[in-house]
Amino acid sequence: MAGGVARFWREIPQRYNIIGNKCGSCERVFFPPREACPHCRRKSLGKMEDIKLSGKGEIITYTIIHVGPEAFKEQVPYPVAIIKLEEGPQITAQIVDCNIDEVKIGMKVENTFRRIQEDGYTGAIYYGYKFKPVKE
Amino acid sequence: MRDIGIVSYGSYIPRYRIKAGVIASVWGKDGATISRGLGINEKSVPSIDQDTATISVEAARSALKRCTIDPQDIGAIYIGSESHPYAVKPTGTIVGEAIGATPDLMVADYEFACKAGTAGVQSCTALVKADMIKYGLAVGADTSQAAPGDALEFSASAGGAAFIIGRDNVVATINHTLSFTTDTPDFWRRAERKYPSHGGRFTGTPAYFKHIISCATNLMQKVDTKPEDYDYAIFHQPNGKFPVSVAKKLGFTYDQIKQGLIVPYIGNTYSGASLVGLASVLDVAKPGERVFLTSYGSGAGSDGFDITITDKITELARDNAPTVAQMVEDKEYIDYGTYAKLTDLLYWE
Numbered sequence: 001m002a003g004g005v006a007r008f009w010r011e012i013p014q015r016y017n018i019i020g021n022k023c024g025s026c027e028r029v030f031f032p033p034r035e036a037c038p039h040c041r042r043k044s045l046g047k048m049e050d051i052k053l054s055g056k057g058e059i060i061t062y063t064i065i066h067v068g069p070e071a072f073k074e075q076v077p078y079p080v081a082i083i084k085l086e087e088g089p090q091i092t093a094q095i096v097d098c099n100i101d102e103v104k105i106g107m108k109v110e111n112t113f114r115r116i117q118e119d120g121y122t123g124a125i126y127y128g129y130k131f132k133p134v135k136e
Numbered sequence: 137m138r139d140i141g142i143v144s145y146g147s148y149i150p151r152y153r154i155k156a157g158v159i160a161s162v163w164g165k166d167g168a169t170i171s172r173g174l175g176i177n178e179k180s181v182p183s184i185d186q187d188t189a190t191i192s193v194e195a196a197r198s199a200l201k202r203c204t205i206d207p208q209d210i211g212a213i214y215i216g217s218e219s220h221p222y223a224v225k226p227t228g229t230i231v232g233e234a235i236g237a238t239p240d241l242m243v244a245d246y247e248f249a250c251k252a253g254t255a256g257v258q259s260c261t262a263l264v265k266a267d268m269i270k271y272g273l274a275v276g277a278d279t280s281q282a283a284p285g286d287a288l289e290f291s292a293s294a295g296g297a298a299f300i301i302g303r304d305n306v307v308a309t310i311n312h313t314l315s316f317t318t319d320t321p322d323f324w325r326r327a328e329r330k331y332p333s334h335g336g337r338f339t340g341t342p343a344y345f346k347h348i349i350s351c352a353t354n355l356m357q358k359v360d361t362k363p364e365d366y367d368y369a370i371f372h373q374p375n376g377k378f379p380v381s382v383a384k385k386l387g388f389t390y391d392q393i394k395q396g397l398i399v400p401y402i403g404n405t406y407s408g409a410s411l412v413g414l415a416s417v418l419d420v421a422k423p424g425e426r427v428f429l430t431s432y433g434s435g436a437g438s439d440g441f442d443i444t445i446t447d448k449i450t451e452l453a454r455d456n457a458p459t460v461a462q463m464v465e466d467k468e469y470i471d472y473g474t475y476a477k478l479t480d481l482l483y484w485e
């Protein structure tokens with residue numbers, strides 16, 4: 001994550017707490033947060049309100065990564081899924097705490113706080129969300 | 137110190153486990169003998185993306201799920217650990233941000249071997265008593281490291297527990313707390329070293345037993361109680377044998393300590409150890425029950441707590457987060473190769 005510390009720091013609210021935003025005009029929820037609502041455009045300006053999303057949702061689709069980026073090479077094979085959050089937005093995240101053959105479309109998942117990557121043994125550590133199956 | 141105490145609590149134990157027998161076979165030792173000797177069957181292992189910060193966040197979020205307090209009312213966070221992910225850059229800043237308690241609060245990381253978490257509980261209790269904060273969050277968590285082949289490898293594990301301390305809706309009143317501290321070099325880790333060193337047999341009598349017995353005896357004298365006045369007792373648990381033995385020496389029965397004795401199933405979570413035991417007691421405690429806790433941190437010191445469960449425990453949404461027993465059961469076994477990869481044994485200094 002070259003030059004990543006500043007960018008990471010700006011994204012802490014999204015990465016730690018899944019802070020999205022909501023259009024005050026049509027009530028649509030966005031993650032990551034948007035400057036303006038793409039549906040209401042000018043009508044939404046000044047009406048976009050930050051909201052903390054529940055961090056709960058359902059797997060829409062997923063893939064198993066067998067050859068990952070350098071920072072994830074110790075974790076392969078691992079699932080990455082597109083998750084539809086309860087509030088509507090879709091989010092892409094790694095699925096943890098389950099075997100790769102247990103991951104299914106429609107599976108209920110919730111967010112968990114994990115290390116995402118680090119700049120080697122001497123650099124910064126980047127934390128954020130991953131998702132895990134909801135226990136019945 | 138009436139009416140100040142635990143408002144909510146949460147704990148976290150990673151899912152991976154390695155059996156003592158699996159570690160023993162790598163080093164040509166007999167697993168059954170070691171398990172019996174240590175009183176540890178298996179230990180928890182953090183996944184590659186977990187550390188003291190992530191465990192602390194999960195435990196703190198569980199505590200918040202069980203109550204209705206606004207995280208913005210948390211005025212202090214103390215994280216006790218000997219495995220803070222950074223040497224310089226407080227774990228408490230990450231936890232504070234992740235639970236939505238920043239920016240108007242006091243934060244510091246504590247280090248006192250296995251009792252840094254209970255030291256945080258004491259600080260929060262004092263700050264609430266002084267009316268300097270409304271709520272304080274104290275966490276004890278570790279992803280403890282042991283050198284490959286060292287005796288500690290059978291016990292050093294990962295986990296933690298978080299406690300919100302305050303005056304309103306107290307579920308467990310902290311009636312009294314005191315400490316016993318000396319300079320005793322039984323176990324240490326020098327700055328910038330990855331693995332700790334220990335004084336072998338020296339770790340028992342002059343260290344663990346002396347400090348816990350002195351602290352516990354002083355506390356019972358101070359509050360005028362006897363072991364039989366307590367429904368539950370929790371002692372620091374570096375292995376499954378020491379807490380059973382110290383309880384017996386003090387006059388507590390096995391029935392009093394078993395609910396808080398978690399080390400046989402997850403190993404020694406260091407700063408988390410006695411506090412995960414306390415969380416396990418709070419998972420089942422009923423109004424009016426009395427709890428005795430004595431932690432131990434090498435170096436050395438003990439913190440003692442005399443606690444009474446209040447009627448409010450029945451209003452706490454305990455089901456909103458997993459119990460210690462549920463997390464003990466939710467596990468996946470790994471082999472030594474996976475363990476080596478997950479705990480970074482392949483990196484050698």
Ligand SMILES: [Zn+2]
Pocket residue numbers: 023024025026027028037038039040041044
């Ligand atoms: Zn809109």
